[in-house]
Amino acid sequence: MTRSYALGHADEELARLEHQAAMLAPATGLILRQAGIAPGMRVLDLGTGTGDVARLVADLVGPTGAVVGLDRSPDALVAAERLSADVPNISFVEGDVAMWRDGEFDAVVGRLVLVHTTDPTAVLRHHAGALRPGGVAVAMEFDMTGARTVPPTPVAAQARDWICGAIERAGMDPGLGARLGAVFGGAGLGEPTMVGVQGYHPAGDVNGPLVLAGVLRAMLPLVVATGTATAEQVDVGTVRERVERELAEAGAVFVPPTLVGAWARRR
Numbered sequence: 433m434t435r436s437y438a439l440g441h442a443d444e445e446l447a448r449l450e451h452q453a454a455m456l457a458p459a460t461g462l463i464l465r466q467a468g469i470a471p472g473m474r475v476l477d478l479g480t481g482t483g484d485v486a487r488l489v490a491d492l493v494g495p496t497g498a499v500v501g502l503d504r505s506p507d508a509l510v511a512a513e514r515l516s517a518d519v520p521n522i523s524f525v526e527g528d529v530a531m532w533r534d535g536e537f538d539a540v541v542g543r544l545v546l547v548h549t550t551d552p553t554a555v556l557r558h559h560a561g562a563l564r565p566g567g568v569a570v571a572m573e574f575d576m577t578g579a580r581t582v583p584p585t586p587v588a589a590q591a592r593d594w595i596c597g598a599i600e601r602a603g604m605d606p607g608l609g610a611r612l613g614a615v616f617g618g619a620g621l622g623e624p625t626m627v628g629v630q631g632y633h634p635a636g637d638v639n640g641p642l643v644l645a646g647v648l649r650a651m652l653p654l655v656v657a658t659g660t661a662t663a664e665q666v667d668v669g670t671v672r673e674r675v676e677r678e679l680a681e682a683g684a685v686f687v688p689p690t691l692v693g694a695w696a697r698r699r
């Protein structure tokens with residue numbers, strides 16, 4: 433039901449996840465609040481990684497609530513514990529999201545984790561079963577298919593196609609965010625409310641090229657192993673500089689993947 437996390441947890445990858453999480457924090461907060469995460473709730477965060485979503489949730493549920501961050505990577509959990517040392521209402525637990533269960537929750541949330549499982553619907557159904565009646569399930573996944581620059585630029589477009597191609601060839605869905613409605617329906621949660629939150633990096637913002645190059649670097653083993661491109665074609669060491677240069681020359685805006693949030697209550 434699950435596969436190994438495609439991007440691993442080396443120090444460099446943990447640092448990249450932290451940077452990505454900082455950039456996703458505003459969109460994530462919007463989705464969590466709209467979904468009804470509120471003071472006093474007991475919440476499970478699936479695939480918590482370094483705990484960024486768990487800490488946002490901890491803030492929303494306040495001192496009368498509690499958050500459990502679940503991940504199967506001990507390395508990620510060590511980082512999560514360290515970063516959450518001064519957050520009293522968080523705990524972390526090691527386990528597989530496909531099987532772990534411990535009591536009832538008011539909400540289950542998960543960002544960028546279902547895409548790494550072989551059966552997102554089964555995982556969501558499993559955790560929907562641990563929600564109290566009226567409890568809410570919240571999933572946040574990328575729709576990568578709309579990532580682009582405005583106007584289009586070739587190196588960024590090629591990098592996006594390599595990333596999406598490798599994800600697809602590895603059996604994952606780069607457009608899972610757009611398809612969360614079907615996942616919720618299959619999990620017995622009915623039709624969710626869905627919104628896509630879209631970031632934009634104006635010309636001159638270095639974060640766009642930085643994130644794109646970081647993702648491509650982290651994914652290079654998968655890109656090569658799936659036969660999507662060779663390491664020579666990718667030339668990962670120069671991607672950031674080449675994207676920065678083409679964006680500057682075109683005065684282009686960098687549009688990252690859309691973060692899609694979907695939520696529904698257990699009836």
Ligand SMILES: C[S@@+](CC[C@H](N)C(=O)[O-])C[C@H]1O[C@@H](n2cnc3c(N)ncnc32)[C@H](O)[C@@H]1O
Pocket residue numbers: 434435436437449453478479480481482483484485502503504505508527528529530542543544545548549
């Ligand atoms: C891309 S990271 C996302 C981390 C965090 N949710 C965030 O948005 O910042 C995916 C995380 O899911 C975890 N993961 C993937 N498959 C898992 C599984 N079957 N059980 C538990 N954790 C899993 C990985 O170890 C990794 O920490």
